[in-house]
Amino acid sequence: MLPIKTSRNSALNEILSYTYPKLHTGACWFISFYAYDPAKGVMRRKRIKINSVGTASEKRRYAAQVCHRLSAKLEAGWNPWVETEANSGYKKFSEVLIQFRNYLAKLHQDGVHRDSTNHDYTCFIRIMEDWNDKQEVPIRYIYQFDRGFCIRFLDYIYVDRENSPRTRNNYLAFLRSFSSYCKQKLFIKEKPTDEIENLGKSLLAKKRVVISAVDMQRLHDWLQVNNRPFLLVSYFLHYMLIRPKEIAKLRLGDINIAKQTIYIADTISKNKKSAVVTMPRQIIELMLDLGYFKGASSDYIFSKGFRPGPEWVNEKTYRDFWSRRVRPALNFPKEYKFYSLKDTGITAMLRAGCDTLSVKEQARHYSLLVTDNYTPQDIRDANPLLLNYRGIL
Numbered sequence: 298m299l300p301i302k303t304s305r306n307s308a309l310n311e312i313l314s315y316t317y318p319k320l321h322t323g324a325c326w327f328i329s330f331y332a333y334d335p336a337k338g339v340m341r342r343k344r345i346k347i348n349s350v351g352t353a354s355e356k357r358r359y360a361a362q363v364c365h366r367l368s369a370k371l372e373a374g375w376n377p378w379v380e381t382e383a384n385s386g387y388k389k390f391s392e393v394l395i396q397f398r399n400y401l402a403k404l405h406q407d408g409v410h411r412d413s414t415n416h417d418y419t420c421f422i423r424i425m426e427d428w429n430d431k432q433e434v435p436i437r438y439i440y441q442f443d444r445g446f447c448i449r450f451l452d453y454i455y456v457d458r459e460n461s462p463r464t465r466n467n468y469l470a471f472l473r474s475f476s477s478y479c480k481q482k483l484f485i486k487e488k489p490t491d492e493i494e495n496l497g498k499s500l501l502a503k504k505r506v507v508i509s510a511v512d513m514q515r516l517h518d519w520l521q522v523n524n525r526p527f528l529l530v531s532y533f534l535h536y537m538l539i540r541p542k543e544i545a546k547l548r549l550g551d552i553n554i555a556k557q558t559i560y561i562a563d564t565i566s567k568n569k570k571s572a573v574v575t576m577p578r579q580i581i582e583l584m585l586d587l588g589y590f591k592g593a594s595s596d597y598i599f600s601k602g603f604r605p606g607p608e609w610v611n612e613k614t615y616r617d618f619w620s621r622r623v624r625p626a627l628n629f630p631k632e633y634k635f636y637s638l639k640d641t642g643i644t645a646m647l648r649a650g651c652d653t654l655s656v657k658e659q660a661r662h663y664s665l666l667v668t669d670n671y672t673p674q675d676i677r678d679a680n681p682l683l684l685n686y687r688g689i690l
Contacts, residue, residue: 315371316340318364326356328363332371334378343377374437388484390429393439394422397478413542416611421471428453439479444489447472451493462496469493505640506632513641515627523626525587526603530615532580534635535642538660539574540567541612541635549605550594554581561661572661 318330326347331340350359398419405415428450429435436446450472455465469490476488508516520528533544539561546565553560557578563571584590589598592605600606603614619635639660646656 315376317371318367320357320360320364322353322356326350326360328360328367330367330371332377341378374434374441376438376440388439390436390439390442391426393479393482393484394426396482397475398422400478412611417467418471418474421468424454425450439484442476442479442485442489444492447476447489447493455496466495469495506634506637507644508629508633508637508641512627512629512633516623519623519627524603524618524622525583526599527615527618527623529580529583529587529589530599530603531638532577532583535638536577536580537574538639538642540639541615543567544599544615545597545610545612547598548594549590549592549596549598552576552598554590557581566661568661570661574659574661 314333316331318328321327321329328345328347329342331342333339334341345363347356347360347363350356401410401415401418404410405412410418436442447469451465451468454460454468455462472493473488473490476485476490479485480488516531517528520531530544533539533547534541537559539547539559543561543565547559547561551560551562552558557576558573559576561572561574563569566572587604589605593607596605596607597609598605600608600610616635623629624631624633643656643660646659647653
C-alpha cells in the first residue's frame with residue numbers, strides 16, 4: 298500500500314529511499330519495487346515485465362538474477378527516477394571528480410587559476426573524497442551531491458577539524474565552484490550551495506599578532522644554531538616584508554647586490570604590480586656567508602632545504618617547518634604564526650622611528666592607512682599643529 302502523501306511521510310520516504318525488488322507471477326510476470334522520486338517527493342513504483350522470458354522456471358531464475366543486481370544498485374545509491382529524467386545524474390561521483398580535476402588542471406595551465414588556487418582545490422577534493430569514503434553511507438552517484446552533503450562536509454571542516462571561519466568559507470567557495478561545474482555539465486539540476494552562506498565578517502577580522510622582543514631574540518638564537526637557511530627565509534619576511542608565496546618564487550637573478558635591492562615581478566606579486574624593495578645589509582651578509590650566490594641566476598632562492606636550486610618548492614614548507622619544528626622547540630603559543638614575522642617587522646620599523654611612507658613602500662601597501670594600522674598606540678603622537686588650536690566655541 299502506498300503511503301499517504303503528507304510532509305512527514307514524504308520525509309520518511311526520503312530516508313527509506315527504496316524497497317527491495319520482488320517478483321510477481323500470474324497472467325503478467327513482473328518485478329517491482331518502490332524508489333523515492335526526489336522530483337515529486339513521493340515513493341514511486343517501478344515495474345519490469347519479464348513475460349517474454351522462456352518457461353516459468355526460466356522466468357524465476359532470470360528474476361532472481363535481476364532482483365539481486367537491482368538490490369545491489371539500490372544499496373549503492375542508484376535511483377531509477379534520476380536515471381530516467383537525467384541520465385547524466387547517474388554518473389559516479391568519483392568519475393565526476395576525475396573530470397573536475399582535469400578541468401582545474403586546464404584552468405591552471407591557461408593561467409585562469411593561480412598556483413595557490415589550483416593547489417588548494419586539489420587538496421579540497423582529496424579531503425572531500427576521504428571524508429565521503431569514511432561515512433556510514435557514502436554517496437556513489439552525482440545526483441546525491443546535495444545541500445545536505447555540503448552542509449555535513451562544511452561542519453566536518455569547521456567543527457570536527459577545528460578550522461577557522463575563513464578556512465570554512467574557502468571550502469564553501471570550492472563547493473560552489475564544483476556545483477557550478479556540475480550544473481553546467483547537466484549532472485545536477487540545481488546548485489546545492491545556493492542557500493549556504495559564508496560565516497559573518499565579524500568572525501573573519503584579521504588578527505595581527507606581534508611577537509615579543511624576547512621571543513624574537515630566542516627565535517634568532519635557535520635558528521642561528523639549528524637552521525640558518527630558514528633564518529634567511531625569516532629575514533625575507535621580517536625585514537623585507539615579502540609575502541611567503543612571493544618568497545617561494547624569487548630567483549637569485551632578482552637580487553641586485555650593488556644596489557641592495559630585490560625585484561618582485563608582477564607575475565609573482567599578490568597585487569600584480571612589479572616593485573623593488575630594499576635588502577638590509579645583514580641579509581646580504583648572511584647569503585654570502587651561506588654561499589647562496591654560487592648558484593645560477595635562474596635558481597630559486599629557496600628550493601629544497603631552503604637553499605638555492607632549480608626546483609620550485611611550495612611556500613607551505615615554511616609554515617610546516619614553523620609549526621612542526623620552531624614552535625614546539627621554543628614553546629611558542631599557537632598565536633605565533635610564521636606570518637607573524639611580517640606583522641612584527643612592520644611594527645618594529647615604526648617603533649624604531651622609520652617614517653610611515655618608507656614602511657609603506659617596503660611592505661607594498663596600497664594605502665598609508667593600511668600601514669598606519671600597525672602603528673602601536675603608545676608611539677602615536679598628537680598633531681603639533683592642533684595642540685594650541687582654539688576655535689570660536
